Amino acid sequence: MKFLTQALAAMAILSSFSAATSTSESARDVGLRLMAGKTSGEFLVLGADGVLRLYAPDGATVVDAAPLDPDQIEEVAGRGRAIPEVRAVMPDFSGVDGRRVSQEQLFDQAPGFAAAMSERGPDSLTTAVSPLTRRQDCGNVICRTIATCKSNGCVFCFFFVPGIGACV
Numbered sequence: 001m002k003f004l005t006q007a008l009a010a011m012a013i014l015s016s017f018s019a020a021t022s023t024s025e026s027a028r029d030v031g032l033r034l035m036a037g038k039t040s041g042e043f044l045v046l047g048a049d050g051v052l053r054l055y056a057p058d059g060a061t062v063v064d065a066a067p068l069d070p071d072q073i074e075e076v077a078g079r080g081r082a083i084p085e086v087r088a089v090m091p092d093f094s095g096v097d098g099r100r101v102s103q104e105q106l107f108d109q110a111p112g113f114a115a116a117m118s119e120r121g122p123d124s125l126t127t128a129v130s131p132l133t134r135r136q137d138c139g140n141v142i143c144r145t146i147a148t149c150k151s152n153g154c155v156f157c158f159f160f161v162p163g164i165g166a167c168v
Contacts, residue, residue: 027052027072034064046076047110050098059113065106067098141167 031044034054041057050073054064068076073093142164143149143157149167159165 025072027068027075030066030068030072031076034066038063045110045113046073047113048093048096049101049105049111050093050096051101051106051110052076052098053106053110062107062109067101067106069099070097073098143167 030052034044034052035042038054039057042063043055043057043059045053045055046068047053050068050070052066052068053062055061056063073096077093141149141152141154143166144163146157149155149157152167154167156168157165158168
C-alpha cells in the first residue's frame with residue numbers, strides 16, 4: 001500500500017512538472033486567439049517580458065494579453081515571426097519566460113514599449129518583414145518538404161540527409 005501511495009505521488013509530481021514546462025498551444029494559435037475579437041487598428045506586441053499583448057490603436061491601452069513559454073517566444077522571435085500580425089518585437093529574449101509575469105503585470109505596458117511609442121508613434125511600427133531578413137531567418141526552420149519552407153516565405157529546402165533539411 002505504501003508503494004502504491006508513493007508511486008501515485010511521484011506520478012502526480014511528474015505530471016504537474018510536465019504540464020508547467022510544456023504547452024500544447026503554438027505561439028501562432030495564441031496570437032490567433034488574441035486577434036479573434038480584434039477591432040481595426042489593434043496590434044500585437046511581444047514584450048521583453050515574454051508576454052504577447054494586444055494593444056488598442058493608440059498604443060496606450062492593453063486590450064488582451066497572454067504569457068508565452070520559452071518555446072513559444074522562440075517561435076515568434078527566433079524563426080521569422082510565426083505570427084505575421086505582430087507589429088513590434090522587443091529585443092533580448094534570453095532566459096525569458098512570460099509565465100513568470102504576475103496577473104497584474106499582464107495588462108501593463110510591455111517593458112520598453114512606452115519609450116518606443118513616444119519616440120516613433122504607433123504608425124511607425126512595421127508589419128512587413130524585409131525579404132532579406134526573412135531569408136536570414138530561413139536557416140532556423142527545419143523542413144521535410146519544400147511546402148514547409150514556402151509557407152515560411154523561404155525559397156527551398158536544403159536536405160542534409162534524406163527527409164531532413166533546412167529552409168533557405
